Amino acid sequence: MNPFSGEDPGASLRLRVKDARRIAVVGIGDELQPFDRLGMDAAKKIDQVHLSDVGVFFAGTVPESITGPLRRFRPDHTLFLDAADMGVRPGTIAVIDPEHIQASLFSTHALPLSVVMDYVEREIGTEVTLLGIQPENTHPEKDLSGEDLEFLNQNLQVLLDVLRERSLL
Secondary structure, eight states: OEESOSSOTTHHHHHHHTTOSSEEEEEESOTTOTTTOHHHHHHHHHHTTOOTTEEEEEEETOGGGGHHHHHHHOOSEEEEEEEBOOSSOTTOEEEEOGGGHHHHBOOOOSSOHHHHHHHIIIIIOOEEEEEEEOOOSSOTTSOOOHHHHHHHHHHHHHHHHHHHHHHTO
């Protein structure tokens, strides 16, 4: 896994989206569950910035529901944002490789996320990256707060910076 921390936290993501002209951001999760709503919350924050050539979609607990809107948007790269228990500091955002999906994610989706990601790549012709967001892991019924929330906001700023760089090209 590749947490957004260290010297250049966005380096991995920058490499993944370097050739993308249009980027889709897909928020995933159950907004009623603190441990699962982080992907939806992050997508909302990105949507508020209104970046050119970045489309934001809200899939909730059924990520397969956004395949039609994604097809119409025609992204070069799609970023799925979802809560994931990665055993790291709460608020961490990390790229999750496909082989780690089943073991890492909370399973609140109708279809396995790996199936949806594979379908989106094959049928829509977009590269797909999953960004996991570590929820509060000792009290999953609570939202992030204090230093963990600040850490998440710092990581979201890195993500926004990468998206801004792409929208300026």
